[in-house]
Amino acid sequence: MSRFRATLPDDLAAAAEFVATGGDWDEITQELVRRKEERVVVNMGPQHPSTHGVLRLILEMDGETVTETRLGLGYLHSGIEKTMEYRTWVQGSALSTRMDYVASIMNEAAYCLAVEKLARLTDRIPDRAQVIRVLMMELARISSHLVCLGSAGNELGGTTLMTIAFREREQVLRFFEMVTGQRMNNAYFRPGGLSQDLPDGALEWLKGVYPSMVRGMNDFDNMVMANPIWRARTVGIGVLNLAACMALGITGPMLRATGLPLDLRKDRPYSGYENYEFDVCTVDTADVYGRYLVRSNEMRQSMKIVAQCVDKLEAMGPGPVMVDDPSIAWPAQLEIGSDGQGQSPEHVKQIMSQSMESLIHHFKLVSEGFRVPAGQVFHAIEHAKGVYGVHAVSDGGTRPYRVHMREPSYNNLQSMALLCNGGTISDVVVCLASIDPVMGGVDR
Amino acid sequence: MTVLDPDAGEVVEQRQGAFGAHDSGDTSGFGGLTRLVELPGASPRPYGGWFDAAVDALTEDLDEAGASQAIEKVVVDRDELTLFIRRQDLKITAELLRDDPDLRFELSLGVNGVHYPGDAGRELHAVYHLMSVTHGRRVIRLEVTVPDADPHLPSLVEVYPTQDWHERETYDMFGIIFDGHPSLARILLPNDWVGHPQRKDYPLGGIDVRFKGATVPPPDQRRNYS
Secondary structure, eight states: OOOEEOOOOGGGTTSOEEOOOSSOHHHHHHHHHHHTOOEEEEEEOSSOTTSSSSOEEEEEEETTEEEEEEEEOOTTOOOHHHHHTTSOTTHHHHHHTTSSGGGHHHHHHHHHHHHHHHTTOGGGSOHHHHHHHHHHHHHHHHHHHHHHHHHHHHHTTOHHHHHHHHHHHHHHHHHHHHHHSSSSSOOOEETTEESSOOOTTHHHHHHHHHHHHHHHHHHHHHHHTTOHHHHHHHTTSSOOOHHHHHHHTOOTHHHHTTTOOOOHHHHSOOTTGGGSOOOOOOOSOOSHHHHHHHHHHHHHHHHHHHHHHHHHHHHHOSOOOBOSOTTTSOSOOBOOOTTSOOBOHHHHHIIIIIOHHHHHHHHHHHHTOOOOOSEEEEEEEEETTEEEEEEEEEOSSSSOSEEEEEOHHHHHGGGHHHHHTTSBGGGHHHHHHHHOOOHHHHHO | OOOOOTTOOEEEEEEESSTTOOSSOOOSSGGGOEEEEEEOOOOOSOOOTTHHHHHHHHHHHHHHTTOTTOEEEEEEETTEEEEEEOGGGHHHHHHHHHHOTTTOOOEEEEEEEEEOTTSTTOOEEEEEEEEETTTTTEEEEEEEEEOTTSOEEEOOTTTOTTHHHHHHHHHHHHOOEEETOTTOOOSSSOTTOOSOTTSTTSOOOOEEOOSTTOEEOOGGGSOOOO
């Protein structure tokens, strides 16, 4: 039932306010016809299934045409950057992973790379850790793009697209759980390396599901990219050209869909990306269809990188995954005990019955943390959503003085007005989904 | 621009005591400790890499534009170039960085605030990162300081429209006012929020513990090692 309230003040007193709860649009339109009113302001969200989280859209409509788009943010703001200032540098990894929770690993990566630059550790990260990082980051990219494509399909009414995408994403999440213990919010990357090595059999498992993942991506492509309904809804919709992207600071698949091959993995390589063979995917349509095509192609390139990582890991054999520096690396190694958790028994034996100094060192390093020389750095990575920059400031203490994430989702959402204004209301959700915002990252 | 001793840092704060606890009786003797928080200071030439050419090109442009005093100092640290810019010259500097064919920093990566309450007269810093798509995706940092008593900065929205939300966030979190911004409203916090939470003097809440009236102090008053 829609309810009609006429309790608005002064200049808005003549305007009617409707609360749509589903299935009652006929009633509302009839009332609008009766009032001879064409101009309608639609509030969408913050609780709406197709706003990708708690985003609020305020759409001013003339009939079915959107004339003005405004966004309300902040519903998921949790002060992560502020919290980081009162936790150690290592704990920051567990906080940053909670920002863009669809590609958690990448947030950790950006944070850790920034801290390593600040602590002048960048060149001392062991090779094995670098390769595992690339492996995990590319799997996270695949997972993020699958969520984007699948939920976009779902929003257009194709539930099958979502089930295919989430089926393949499940493989990635299983691998993450096997390696890090958690499906998301992993806190697997640490300043200096990784929290632990890959468990036995993880690579074999990944190799086992690899062909089916590739097949799933091909399934998705075959169902979607040439599908006339999909094309009708996405081709020529939400066009944002290169100049607009530059002005609005748009990066990632949205920018690459305008034909500019800006990909920091190639342009400013980090974590050894210069040692991998892959292409930067671009198209020049600059529309919603192009953005999905870029993402779809990127997933295949990521699978290529994953295969190269597996080969490299098998060729290099075992090795350290943490920087060889006792003032930074935690002395204990996690090891699965009979109860399914725990630390290495040798280390526990050493600190509990052999060396008081080891115990003190362990305690100080974990509770106090290590110091990072004063200064500031900016490190940007190619996140699944675009350029993800971390500005980290240290005052020489054991905690960050200030950390700021330049979130691509936050920045890219600014383009909503340009994408939607002048289009129809049915394209609003299509345009929004093509930005692929994750509100955990937007609001932080 | 004066050439300074490369080892001379910029002191932004002087801290007393140890472990963050100041109001309890000091029985350890560590309470008398003094530590200076020293950030990297101005760098001497040559800066290395592309930095020299970029600074030269910008200096020349600024001279032509009648803003020869715009660059307060140049800091090169951890292979990153930071230019401290006078606030009244920020906009012309950004325009020149964007438009000069030798510089071409077309892509703005937003602005971030940092609050140094101990840096008298320069408490609030606004930090901009710009990327050049034309010249190998290199990144330059602009830093502008404003006093707490007069936290006004020119808005860069006209130069880089993407600054819109970034400036709103920095206003929301630090209270830096960007003059000329089309609608400088809060963005992440509600409009009626009091205070700017990322400032170091923003009061933090403690946690009530229901045990003999004890409370856990707010995080900034707990024992710490910074």
